[in-house]
Amino acid sequence: MDIIDFENINVGYDEKIVLKDITLKIKEKEHWAILGANGSGKSTLMKLIQSEIHPRRTKPFKKEILGKSTYSVFELRKNLGIITNDLHNYFAREASFLTGYKVVLSGHYSSVGVFAFQDFSEEQLSKAKEVMKFLEIEHLTSKKVNEMSTGELRKCIVGRALIHNPKAFILDEPTVGLDIKAQINFIKMLKKLSKEASIILVTHHLEEIFEEITKVALIHNNTIFKSGDKKDLLTSENLSTIFDTKLHLNEKNDRYFIEEIL
Numbered sequence: 693m694d695i696i697d698f699e700n701i702n703v704g705y706d707e708k709i710v711l712k713d714i715t716l717k718i719k720e721k722e723h724w725a726i727l728g729a730n731g732s733g734k735s736t737l738m739k740l741i742q743s744e745i746h747p748r749r750t751k752p753f754k755k756e757i758l759g760k761s762t763y764s765v766f767e768l769r770k771n772l773g774i775i776t777n778d779l780h781n782y783f784a785r786e787a788s789f790l791t792g793y794k795v796v797l798s799g800h801y802s803s804v805g806v807f808a809f810q811d812f813s814e815e816q817l818s819k820a821k822e823v824m825k826f827l828e829i830e831h832l833t834s835k836k837v838n839e840m841s842t843g844e845l846r847k848c849i850v851g852r853a854l855i856h857n858p859k860a861f862i863l864d865e866p867t868v869g870l871d872i873k874a875q876i877n878f879i880k881m882l883k884k885l886s887k888e889a890s891i892i893l894v895t896h897h898l899e900e901i902f903e904e905i906t907k908v909a910l911i912h913n914n915t916i917f918k919s920g921d922k923k924d925l926l927t928s929e930n931l932s933t934i935f936d937t938k939l940h941l942n943e944k945n946d947r948y949f950i951e952e953i954l
């Protein structure tokens with residue numbers, strides 16, 4: 693089953709088309725990076741995947757997620773672990789009093805917080821503990837959101853999504869606000885997670901594209917400029933095009949970095 697199967701989608705806001713002719717197929721167990729400059733439409737693509745915005749109906753298109761063209765948003769959230777900075781900020785703002793354990797536990801109801809009327813079975817409680825153990829965040833069990841660092845809260849939010857064993861995690865610039873150590877640590881966690889689910893990482897940091905990610909989609913000129921194998925597409929030429937600046941890409945041990953701006 694494909695995680696994402698999009699063909700010829702146009703999407704935008706009001707009169708403005710932000711992404712046109714979007715064709716993208718992401719298969720189960722594949723790991724992808726979606727790269728694009730600021731304002732190229734990465735977050736818009738995320739909104740399309742989450743059904744926060746919808747394709748224009750002006751021409752035929754295909755939009756299937758996990759093999760379905762219709763689904764409830766609740767079902768979608770369970771099957772895809774969607775991690776956005778909006779979600780992070782929402783938790784930081786609205787749920788500062790929650791402990792790490794409750795953030796993770798809230799995944800069972802896809803709610804922000806845990807409420808008295810929500811009953812949890814022993815199984816659900818132990819699933820939350822198991823997830824925290826897997827992500828190595830047990831030390832955050834009793835720590836409140838307002839006492840957590842950005843990286844700590846982000847990991848709890850990943851744990852909340854992991855409750856449902858989603859087929860894929862879609863992460864929109866998940867290392868924003870993390871210092872170098874926290875960034876490396878977060879990517880390490882994603883590598884571990886990639887053994888359990890597909891990772892779709894939206895980023896403009898090349899160094900975050902870890903070895904297991906073998907596919908990339910490059911967004912440029914309001915469309916998916918190129919998509920396919922990382923080893924073919926991550927070139928100085930392609931990156932110079934999408935970031936609209938001359939740059940030189942280097943690779944070491946299957947990790948990429950910008951060596952020199954010419």
Ligand SMILES: Nc1ncnc2c1ncn2[C@@H]1O[C@H](COP(=O)(O)OP(=O)(O)OP(=O)(O)O)[C@@H](O)[C@H]1O
Nearest residue numbers: 705706708710728729730731732733734735736737
């Ligand atoms: N709610 C909105 N209403 C109107 N235009 C929008 C809206 N959100 C985004 N846009 C426009 O759509 C385009 C793509 O924005 P988007 O946020 O998807 O880019 P992005 O690649 O995620 O950028 P960044 O890397 O800066 O986060 C931009 O021109 C932006 O101004």
